Amino acid sequence: MGALFKAGIIGTGSYIPDNIVTNKDLEEIIDTSDEWIVSRTGIRERRIADATMATSDMASIAAKRAIKKANLSPKEIELIIVATATPDNNIPSTACIVQENIGAVNAAAFDINAACSGFIYGLITADQFIASGIYRNILVIGAESLSKFTDWTDRNTCILFGDGAGATVVGRVDKEYGILSRYLGADGGGSDLLKIEAGGSRMPADLKTVEKRLHYIYMDGSEVFKFAVRIMTSASERAVTLAGLTNKDIDFLIPHQANIRIIEAARKRLKLDEDKVYVNLDRFGNMSAASIPVALDEAVESNIISKGDNIIMVGFGGGLTWASALMKWAY
Numbered sequence: 001m002g003a004l005f006k007a008g009i010i011g012t013g014s015y016i017p018d019n020i021v022t023n024k025d026l027e028e029i030i031d032t033s034d035e036w037i038v039s040r041t042g043i044r045e046r047r048i049a050d051a052t053m054a055t056s057d058m059a060s061i062a063a064k065r066a067i068k069k070a071n072l073s074p075k076e077i078e079l080i081i082v083a084t085a086t087p088d089n090n091i092p093s094t095a096c097i098v099q100e101n102i103g104a105v106n107a108a109a110f111d112i113n114a115a116c117s118g119f120i121y122g123l124i125t126a127d128q129f130i131a132s133g134i135y136r137n138i139l140v141i142g143a144e145s146l147s148k149f150t151d152w153t154d155r156n157t158c159i160l161f162g163d164g165a166g167a168t169v170v171g172r173v174d175k176e177y178g179i180l181s182r183y184l185g186a187d188g189g190g191s192d193l194l195k196i197e198a199g200g201s202r203m204p205a206d207l208k209t210v211e212k213r214l215h216y217i218y219m220d221g222s223e224v225f226k227f228a229v230r231i232m233t234s235a236s237e238r239a240v241t242l243a244g245l246t247n248k249d250i251d252f253l254i255p256h257q258a259n260i261r262i263i264e265a266a267r268k269r270l271k272l273d274e275d276k277v278y279v280n281l282d283r284f285g286n287m288s289a290a291s292i293p294v295a296l297d298e299a300v301e302s303n304i305i306s307k308g309d310n311i312i313m314v315g316f317g318g319g320l321t322w323a324s325a326l327m328k329w330a331y
């Protein structure tokens with residue numbers, strides 16, 4: 001069945017914790033240096049939520065801001081999708097907690113876990129419900145509390161991550177705007193490269209798993225790096241081709257914010273000028289599913305994006321997963 005309606009983003013919002021942790025601060029707790037972190041990753045500082053703040057708290061603030069921007073009330077939201085790899089609990093979903101927090105009493109709610117690709121997985125899921133006419137207004141949120149799952153004694157990972165939330169309202173837009181292409185992918189063969197080993201049904205939590213620090217994020221950085229450079233470029237190109245466009249038509253790239261070297265490799269292959277690529281990892285680090293919607297909200301708020309621009313969003317992450325979408329900005 002063809003699409004009945006065209007879906008696009010009609011409002012954005014974000015929330016970033018106040019607490020800044022700089023590379024210099026990390027020099028105090030692990031064997032690293034500001035120079036090493038900046039040259040290998042591009043990250044200078046990240047935001048860390050305080051002990052009382054969970055993923056749903058950040059997601060709810062971002063969601064309220066996005067709903068306001070879309071000139072809607074929470075009661076008009078019909079579905080909430082939260083993309084997160086760091087939920088408040090296994091049960092209930094973080095989306096249900098957000099629904100209660102913001103008073104979206106008419107919304108269905110569920111979570112998606114596709115790690116750093118989660119926001120685009122959520123966006124493309126929402127696109128289907130809008131296109132088919134089932135729902136009119138959907139909240140798609142990317143929110144993460146990575147600091148709570150980070151081993152602060154592991155210099156391979158703790159320098160990379162930050163906390164935050166970005167939200168979008170996806171709704172009907174005029175037919176020449178909105179999502180023009182969508183591409184999702186996964187390779188479960190790479191599932192061991194990025195994982196939290198314990199706390200699930202394979203290895204339930206017990207004293208030994210806690211002692212062995214198996215509830216924290218493990219990552220094979222160099223393997224993920226090679227995969228990321230390859231997939232970031234190919235997924236971006238795929239989004240362009242599927243939309244029937246060429247690289248020359250791209251006005252803006254919003255990539256997942258994992259490492260400046262990964263972003264630069266993709267930018268050069270796509271032959272984009274530096275000012276066409278949004279980068280905020282120097283200030284926020286890698287916020288997994290929150291990276292893309294936070295970057296999008298910042299770009300919209302600072303008027304870098306304007307109506308009619310062709311924007312590619314591209315992400316990759318644990319799973320392994322990847323996702324891209326091209327959209328013509330609708331407002």
Ligand code: ACO
Nearest residue numbers: 032036115116155156159221222224225258259288317318
């Ligand atoms: N400070 C100083 N030295 C360090 C640090 C640090 N913070 N971390 C690692 N090192 C050392 C290692 O111990 C290793 O030393 P050794 O060779 O003596 O064992 C060496 O530096 C590793 O160096 P490289 O292999 O050159 O590091 P690389 O250039 O691969 O950079 C990094 C590491 C930044 C992790 C990179 O591999 C990367 O960005 N990977 C991709 C991460 C990513 O994109 N993740 C996305 C998904 S995240 C998600 O889904 C939640």
